[in-house]
Amino acid sequence: MTAIHVSKESRFQQKLVAIRRHLHQYPELSHEEFETTAFIRSTLKAADIRIVSEFKLETGLIAEVGGLHGGPTLALRADIDALPIQEETGLSFASKHGGKMHACGHDFHTAALIGAALLLKEREHELAGSVRLVFQPAEEKAAGANKVIKTGALEGVKAIYGMHNKPDLPVGTIGIRSGPLMAAADGFLVELEGIGSHAAVPEASVDPVVAAAYLVTALQSIVSRSVSPLESAVVSVTRLHTGTAWNIIPEKAILDGTVRTFDNDVRTRVKQRFGDIVTGVAAAFGAQASFRWLQGPPPVHNDAALAEAAAKVAERIGLEVMAPKPSPAGEDFAFYQQQIPGFFAFIGTSGPHEWHHPAFDIDERALSVSALFFAELAVDELKRFAAER
Template sequence: MATNGKGSIIISESIEQEMLDIRRHLHQYPELSHEEYETTAYIRERLEEAGIRISVQFPLETGIIAEVGGLQGGPVIALRADIDALPILEETGLPFSSRISGKMHACGHDFHTAAILGAALLLKEKEHELPGTVRIVFQPAEEKAAGAGKVLQSGALDGVRAIYGMHNKPDLPVGTIGIRSGPLMAAADGFLVEFEGVGSHAAVPEASIDPIVAAAHLVTALQSIVSRNVSPLDSAVISVTRLNSGTAWNVIPDTAVLDGTVRSFDELVRARVTERLSEVVNGIAAAYGTKAVVRWIQGPPPVNNDAELAEAARRTAERLGISVVTPKPSLAGEDFAFYQKHIPGFFAFMGTGGSKEWHHPAFDVDERALPISASFFAGLAIAELERFVAEP
């Protein structure tokens, strides 16, 4: 790994080609959360070929932890990539489209893995000069918000000073990086509400306790939580995404079930919305004579970037000639947030261009962003190790 006169890292053609090969291979063979066995084996093979040591003391059923550096002792930092795919039928028409029907890297985790593996290859070239250890986390099950917890349980972040990660961003052009301190991505919680009433013939509604009426009122009433219980200076979203009830046009059913999601950037807002949603459900159930049960599916907390790490990332990007923008926060969730509850963390948006958003069947990334991303994270890792050595 070398630098030109402007401080940009020059990546060899062989490493650029390897990142392309890795990304395209992973794209052809996507695996869902908790099923990433072949993906893990493939990453292991590429690490072993490069002579990068694998940390067997942090076992994971899927996913893998590797290390570069540490030959001189020093601090430990971590880089993280997620490796799982989605249950989506691909419609990109790419020559390296998914060969597994109904499964697709529609969120760009193949890009993340290839770029961070590329950063590991660049760091390996400088291993004898590194004043500490860079732990590379290839994390499973991000889409289920479960993989970060498994990494934490393994002990892989014990003693780590800070962790750094990214997500591709289709609405940012290649050559751009989104850096923001504070909230970047939202807490993402799910809810399920079941109303229990009394069924009847549709022509005799007075003999029923209609759960559909209660559910319909709930859909409307939930919107008042954000407009009247959350400050206009804060942000939250409540979306009902499914409502199921009944089996026939002339029968009032016994039950109605709806579910949806709550997104927020602040833990106090998150707690307030959760509390109010349960209160509104119970109030509507009482008003219409039904019984109601609320079940919560707790997702990741907000991604909340450490201000000092964000400033360090900005310095690295500017030194490498990468255009820095302040991105709008995203209401999507990301389980990188669990790491930030444990140690300081920074999460970037890497510009990858593209006309389709995450989780779309025609989603793709501009592969020209691979060397930019790899050089950024390699450069950031070196700079942060040097900073932690100088400021213990």
């Protein structure tokens, strides 16, 4: 399969590059995307793309193309927020906002969706239905998708489609798979309460440091002994905070971290075992334990029929289709998939670094590739859904 050819000189490509670079220079964090929203709105209005005002969002917006002849509605989604990272790319269009950066490529996602909207607008009269364009805030906080859902923006929508850039895939490649693609991303916070003492008199204490050390080790048995080798899970303790001085046994230890799973049954099982182990280890050392389970987004799980349709479109326009390994990263696109059928793809961007790296960047040739793919997918899927009515 020959990868799609992208001209850096095309007017369309240059327009998308300009949009992406503007967004990259002015990143905004989750729930703060006011100027980003205003820029998206003005760009869409300049192309005579209608903003759907009844779906009210404080940041982010919903727009629509098509619907001139009735028909079904589907949705395309991009996330718009940035990360609290100091940029180290050295790009001429690097972030002008200190400590904030589009280090996950949401500027790319937004520009590509604007590009798809522009292509669809050119073909509006031939669309067999409506394409709802979801510019979603606060993905990095796993809060934006639920905000969109609460507006009613998914009501009457047949299916929703989204994507994430993939730095380790070359431009012209798309990762498509049915079933699990990204993980449920949960967190935890454990507090172990003991009795403090002088470090030279440990028998007078209930030492939370020792209990915490055993707990970190014991939690690893969840994956090795409660999850089948044919299944997948990650339990990572990422912070252990305790003590104030070298000669004092403290009263409290705090641990937190993350749990990643790809299956809802495994997710439930891991949570149960986690609670059992925390309670048991604390009791074994005479400590008191409390923990909070921080529920994140569920797994991104692609509808098989949508994945098949996407693969056909990708092949037709010259993309190289491959089956990617599931990613243990989380994505709140999964909340949409709990409401309606959904499909999420990995778009190759030939990036030099992984997501959330301070020198993260993308190959901008992927902009028009992504825009074309999602525009063609929307056209085809509207025809398919219209024929099924």
